[in-house]
Amino acid sequence: MSETDQLDAHLDENGEPTRRDFIYIATATVAAVGAASVAWPLVAQMGAANDTLAAGSIEIDLSKVEEGQQLKVLYRGKPVFVRYRTAKEIMEADTVEMNDLPDPETDDARLVANPQGALNTQYLVMIGVCTHFGCIPVGEAGDFDGWYCPCHGSHYDTSGRIRKGPAPLNMVIPEYKYLSDTIIKVG
Amino acid sequence: MSGPSTYEPKYAAERWLDKRLPIVRFGVDFMAFPSPRNLNYWYAFGGILTLCLMSQIITGIILAMHYTPDVNLAFDSVQRIRRDVQFGWLIQPMHAVGASMFFLAVYVHMFRGMYYGSYKNPRELLWIIGCLIYLVMMATGFLGYTLPWGQMSFWGATVITGFFGAIPVVGESLQQWLLGGYSVGNPTLQRFFSLHYLLPFVIVALVALHVWAVHHVGQNNPIGIDPKTKEDTLPFHPFYTMKDAFAIGVFMMIFALFVFYLPDALGHADNYQKADPLKTPPEIVPEWYFLPFYAILRAVPDKLLGVILMFAAIAILFILPWLDTAKVRSMRFRPVTRWFFIIFILAGFILGWCGARAPDDVAIPIGEGGLTFKWLSRIATFYYFAYFIPILPIMGWIEKTKPVPDSITKAVLSGDA
Ligand code: HEM
Numbered sequence: 001m002s003e004t005d006q007l008d009a010h011l012d013e014n015g016e017p018t019r020r021d022f023i024y025i026a027t028a029t030v031a032a033v034g035a036a037s038v039a040w041p042l043v044a045q046m047g048a049a050n051d052t053l054a055a056g057s058i059e060i061d062l063s064k065v066e067e068g069q070q071l072k073v074l075y076r077g078k079p080v081f082v083r084y085r086t087a088k089e090i091m092e093a094d095t096v097e098m099n100d101l102p103d104p105e106t107d108d109a110r111l112v113a114n115p116q117g118a119l120n121t122q123y124l125v126m127i128g129v130c131t132h133f134g135c136i137p138v139g140e141a142g143d144f145d146g147w148y149c150p151c152h153g154s155h156y157d158t159s160g161r162i163r164k165g166p167a168p169l170n171m172v173i174p175e176y177k178y179l180s181d182t183i184i185k186v187g
Numbered sequence: 188m189s190g191p192s193t194y195e196p197k198y199a200a201e202r203w204l205d206k207r208l209p210i211v212r213f214g215v216d217f218m219a220f221p222s223p224r225n226l227n228y229w230y231a232f233g234g235i236l237t238l239c240l241m242s243q244i245i246t247g248i249i250l251a252m253h254y255t256p257d258v259n260l261a262f263d264s265v266q267r268i269r270r271d272v273q274f275g276w277l278i279q280p281m282h283a284v285g286a287s288m289f290f291l292a293v294y295v296h297m298f299r300g301m302y303y304g305s306y307k308n309p310r311e312l313l314w315i316i317g318c319l320i321y322l323v324m325m326a327t328g329f330l331g332y333t334l335p336w337g338q339m340s341f342w343g344a345t346v347i348t349g350f351f352g353a354i355p356v357v358g359e360s361l362q363q364w365l366l367g368g369y370s371v372g373n374p375t376l377q378r379f380f381s382l383h384y385l386l387p388f389v390i391v392a393l394v395a396l397h398v399w400a401v402h403h404v405g406q407n408n409p410i411g412i413d414p415k416t417k418e419d420t421l422p423f424h425p426f427y428t429m430k431d432a433f434a435i436g437v438f439m440m441i442f443a444l445f446v447f448y449l450p451d452a453l454g455h456a457d458n459y460q461k462a463d464p465l466k467t468p469p470e471i472v473p474e475w476y477f478l479p480f481y482a483i484l485r486a487v488p489d490k491l492l493g494v495i496l497m498f499a500a501i502a503i504l505f506i507l508p509w510l511d512t513a514k515v516r517s518m519r520f521r522p523v524t525r526w527f528f529i530i531f532i533l534a535g536f537i538l539g540w541c542g543a544r545a546p547d548d549v550a551i552p553i554g555e556g557g558l559t560f561k562w563l564s565r566i567a568t569f570y571y572f573a574y575f576i577p578i579l580p581i582m583g584w585i586e587k588t589k590p591v592p593d594s595i596t597k598a599v600l601s602g603d604a
């Protein structure tokens with residue numbers, strides 16, 4: 001046995017791996033598991049901390065928004081848009097052909113029922129973040145009367161659905177519910 | 188190339204030291220390094236880059252003494268550095284302008300390497316280490332730009348971390364992990380500061396490997412042939428230390444012009460507005476040195492494809508040594524490929540121009556409605572990649588190169604080196 005192959009697998013007289021091989025492998029395995037279990041916390045610490053995760057929910061009073069206006073509220077570092085849509089805007093949102101949508105979704109599917117079980121079609125609540133790279137689109141702009149993202153030119157319609165430009169998806173509807181006729185709770 | 192050591196310790200103390208730690212020998216041999224005798228001023232950019240790195244580290248460490256990485260305080264702390272800290276008005280722009288000068292120098296240095304074929308055998312690894320340095324520099328520059336916490340800092344960070352969100356399946360979790368939250372915020376700023384402090388020292392380590400590799404394989408030169416005799420080379424000191432010193436002097440004059448007279452010319456006015464997570468500036472533009480890649484990103488309508496192309500534009504540099512199949516190194520002897528290279532540089536500038544403008548604006552008023560920046564950037568992106576594949580491999584096979592001189596000395600004496 002030369003110096004160099006001390007660490008290679010050897011066979012004993014019966015052609016079985018030696019006990020020394022077993023000890024080598026067992027030691028290396030314990031070291032690898034140990035290293036991995038130390039490495040994990042070092043990596044995982046970068047994720048959102050508990051206080052960030054617990055940043056909870058907010059309540060929004062819809063009666064503060066007038067027809068044709070938009071409210072922006074900060075939620076988890078991102079703006080939530082609450083828009084009181086005009087009749088024309090609702091009509092536009094409702095009459096779109098699904099085939100024209102890159103991310104097909106009806107306007108109704110993007111609304112949440114009020115305590116009476118009906119849809120308040122005038123209130124559109126969504127996360128006002130462009131699904132391309134996260135800029136905030138400008139309201140009442142773009143080719144579809146909805147929002148326009150200045151960063152790379154994405155056009156959204158009056159339901160916040162992507163119509164044209166590099167963004168792949170509709171703007172996200174956050175999880176929310178009506179607490180009363182005019183108060184919603186986001187998150 | 189490094190050759191046998193020529194150092195002979197003269198005094199007893201030197202001999203004592205040399206036997207235990209040959210550090211003086213190392214320094215002496217380093218300075219005596221035989222360099223081709225025909226190096227021109229494009230070869231001074233290595234020295235210029237060393238100066239830039241030192242300058243960034245020194246000014247950066249000073250800035251860190253006064254800077255506060257907190258979303259409520261960062262913006263004001265940088266303004267305070269510029270207004271109230273003794274000589275802060277000088278040191279802050281030295282760092283901010285210094286980053287631009289660093290990139291200017293690195294681009295010249297890389298184009299130099301591409302023109303003289305310095306990435307070819309036996310310098311492939313030297314080239315790859317250089318590409319790694321460039322990559323870490325880009326990361327450092329991006330992280331640093333977030334620190335002053337202006338509007339461009341914030342929205343630049345949002346868009347760039349958004350690239351990771353484009354990755355299928357794991358994208359969103361990865362992005363949250365990078366940001367430490369749902370959006371760019373305080374955890375993001377703090378880790379960016381920590382990493383911005385770290386990465387320059389990673390660059391220092393990579394530069395050490397880079398220089399080691401140069402000393403092992405020897406420098407290339409404008410005619411791209413190996414030195415054959417002692418006559419073909421000159422000792423690094425004093426010949427090139429002096430030549431580099433002169434170039435550094437000229438470079439510092441340009442640097443000083445910006446620092447003293449145009450400290451904000453290379454920045455963006457929106458960065459003098461504090462970051463506002465509720466309002467995106469009307470137009471987001473990265474620092475000038477990222478513009479070509481930004482243009483490539485925006486050239487394609489698909490989010491994921493744009494990100495892939497942008498990263499590919501950098502990744503392709505790493506395999507350049509194997510894409511160029513030509514035997515002759517220097518473009519001086521490649522009459523046709525030389526033009527393809529010049530157009531490549533031009534495409535780089537065009538991409539930079541496109542990156543700075545709105546995609547739907549008209550760039551060149553030709554044809555019906557004119558050529559928009561989006562289309563111009565598509566053409567330039569196409570050429571950027573076409574240069575690497577297929578132009579370089581094909582030209583290497585079919586091009587008839589000009590005759591290469593027998594030796595560096597002959598070329599120098601006949602005036603074509
Ligand atoms: C590879 C070298 C480096 C590059 C390319 C670089 C780049 C940058 C850039 C572009 C900025 C933004 C400046 C502005 O727009 O105002 C910045 C800021 C900053 N950098 Fe660096 N940097 C480097 C090394 C360092 C080092 C070694 C430190 C040491 C801790 C440092 C500390 C800082 C600090 C504290 C700021 C914030 C203050 C300010 O904005 O001026 N940097 N850096």
Ligand code: FES
Nearest residue numbers: 130132133149152
């Ligand atoms: S971030 Fe909105 S279009 Fe790119």
